[in-house]
Amino acid sequence: MSGRRAIIVGGDAAGMSAASQMRRVDPMLEVIVFEKGDYVSYGACGMPYYIAGEIARADDLLALRPEEFSERGIDVRTGHEVLEVRAGARVITGKSIAGHAFSERFDYLVLATGGRAKVPSLPGADLVGVHTLRSLNDGIALREALDRGQVRRAVIVGAGFIGLELAEALCKRGVRVCLLSRSDYLLGSFGRDFAQPLFDELSRHGVDFVTRESVNVIEEADGRVAAVVTDRGRYAADLVLLATGLEPGVELARSAGLALGCSGAIAVDDRMKTDTVGIWAAGDCIEVKHVVTGEPVHVPLALTANRTGRIAGDQVGAASAGKTSAQRFRGTAGTLIAKVFDYTAAQTGLTLPAAERAGYSAAVFSQKSHTRAAYYPGTQPLWLRIVVDRRTRRLLGAQILGREGVAGRIDVFATALFKRMSVDEIYDLDLAYAPPYGPVYDPIIDICGRAMLEL
């Protein structure tokens, strides 16, 4: 043993990525992970499909079991909540679920404290039958509530990707779903002007989508939830899911005196170092650089969580082993994809309002295209929208919606954002063509051609 010890707070994607990577780089390093919940290293993004019953058991979502981490030399302690970081003394203290206080010294600390479901401060938000979905425990609670068979009507508050994925999951469980949103957008930026087919898809599957209403109170009857009351209506519910976003879990960081960024998340450099010697942070609790604007943003998405965890682990492992790590975080484009029944909606980079807020003189172009050659059976409509900087003609963002052909195309746009490509450059790409996969001028090329003419 090198005699050095790393402690990781949080055993989800970022924490366990960090743990695994630091052991890979320095097999002599002692690594302890403290996780306050019961599970580590689970596929949080799979929970909607587990709740829908498409994935049989919660265990199926576990990437590795605690004993497998143990075989990798990682000491995983679930049910252990870290309550204090004494940065100067390099000690953490906490309490186990059994009520035992614990305290450990560290040479290196990685905070992977994740995010926390934003719970609006509403009367009734703590009623039985009101759920959030963040941890696997939350997912199991939701599934169990459905398995008991007494849920006939659910209200989901929030139409982000968790709200939408759960709307689908609950429909599949035979529940009548009402989706409530303060805004008139799905996924934050898919409005009726562009994404009407997505709204229609919700209707087609019996989801009531109620927009521009704010929840005032959650009503109770017989000791559990009975209805959600907004500024304009009352919606009966046996189950309520609050899916109004994720905020960074920064209490520990704040109390330890670590610098937070403008977004409220922990500030780190491109090596995941905080402003405090010996402490790194990764995952949904940090802010990272946006690849388009260069500004720090809090975009809690799975790939960034895994990736920043791995980078933090690499840095710690290298520090411990007396090596240097070349791993850096190069930026997020906020690339997002969600399955909504038979549709896929995806986004990367900036929307028009975000581009304008960032100071760009931006233009937006929308186009309806097709997923296969016009004459090829089964061709489906594909809707694309791009945001372009008028001055440099550079792509700033893209959104795509369709029943097929969305996933790969959004990644082409994401690649273009990383390389700061203009629409003229994208237009010249030699993209794959055969009739089952698109028109000869791919929709990507087509919409850039249109932008070139109109800019």
Place this chain on the structure above:
Amino acid sequence: MSGRRAIIVGGDAAGMSAASQMRRVDPMLEVIVFEKGDYVSYGACGMPYYIAGEIARADDLLALRPEEFSERGIDVRTGHEVLEVRAGARVITGKSIAGHAFSERFDYLVLATGGRAKVPSLPGADLVGVHTLRSLNDGIALREALDRGQVRRAVIVGAGFIGLELAEALCKRGVRVCLLSRSDYLLGSFGRDFAQPLFDELSRHGVDFVTRESVNVIEEADGRVAAVVTDRGRYAADLVLLATGLEPGVELARSAGLALGCSGAIAVDDRMKTDTVGIWAAGDCIEVKHVVTGEPVHVPLALTANRTGRIAGDQVGAASAGKTSAQRFRGTAGTLIAKVFDYTAAQTGLTLPAAERAGYSAAVFSQKSHTRAAYYPGTQPLWLRIVVDRRTRRLLGAQILGREGVAGRIDVFATALFKRMSVDEIYDLDLAYAPPYGPVYDPIIDICGRAMLEL
């Protein structure tokens, strides 16, 4: 009228793209298209699906009818073969299918003479029942042969994308197919080491794939084809398709004294200008710059044909209107995609042998990955292979094979080739993730990570 006249030889993708674009740029320009066949502006890539019966009528493949071109001010003359270009005098001469000689002067000439199926000089290659597939007339002849219901066994010579697409089409028509190839590769570069599932897919659908055999003779019985005889066997056939490649149609260019390139195709600059004043060329008859090597190559693919046609048209239109055209051809990556029964195979850039021939010290990495999160129902294997320059770590090429998730991913690699990205840069991309679309580290990221470790 400006009094100026442009003549286009060839009415397929490149020729008609040129015609449409030059009229857009200069509505005063007189545009005449001479096409020796019966059809213009058809989706040649759709012919396999028409032959399979998935597309009902040959007319469904026509993008526009001659009368629609006439409305656009384009004079389309089908059944007119141009036989001579007198570059100095700016005159073409030819003969119509009715036997009438014609002669026209031009101010601007675009040669879009296309490609021609390579027909091996074999005894029996001209027998009744021996087909090639190049023009829509060829496609109609094949479909009619099948519609007569007397084809039970077919031999396809050549396992490129036309051979493979026709193997599938003929299977769908209930024909027993034997696919013969001189090499042990499908699509020129998908060998058993990488693409065994594609070979298995052919077997699963009853296609006999015979490799490493050369055709010696095509045998006749009762005045029509009866069998294909190779150096190692005899294969009974009611129908034979020779799908051994495409060569550029350059007789007219050669006789007019135009320079040809190393590939044997017409040499043009990035504006599609030939070496002769007043003459442009576009489509399958030209060679273009390869985006990886910078060298001229003859890669007859649909997008390049359309695109070079449009560029030639833009240049001619601009010349006629006294404007300048900004359109340039930026290069081909040879991006190719083919549906082979339930599989999709795609390729972009250089294969390892091609990279070595081009002088790179190249490394190849292969990886089996998955199209969805491990726990997500219906996940399919996905095979990727990348070729990387050892010195610069730059991506040189990629191949992907799978049942889903191939089309978009090959385009990410194609984009990376255009921007000369290293595997390190590709690894850092923020690609879309949700469980129905891939693992959290996309297969693209995963294989680049592997290359980074091993380079």
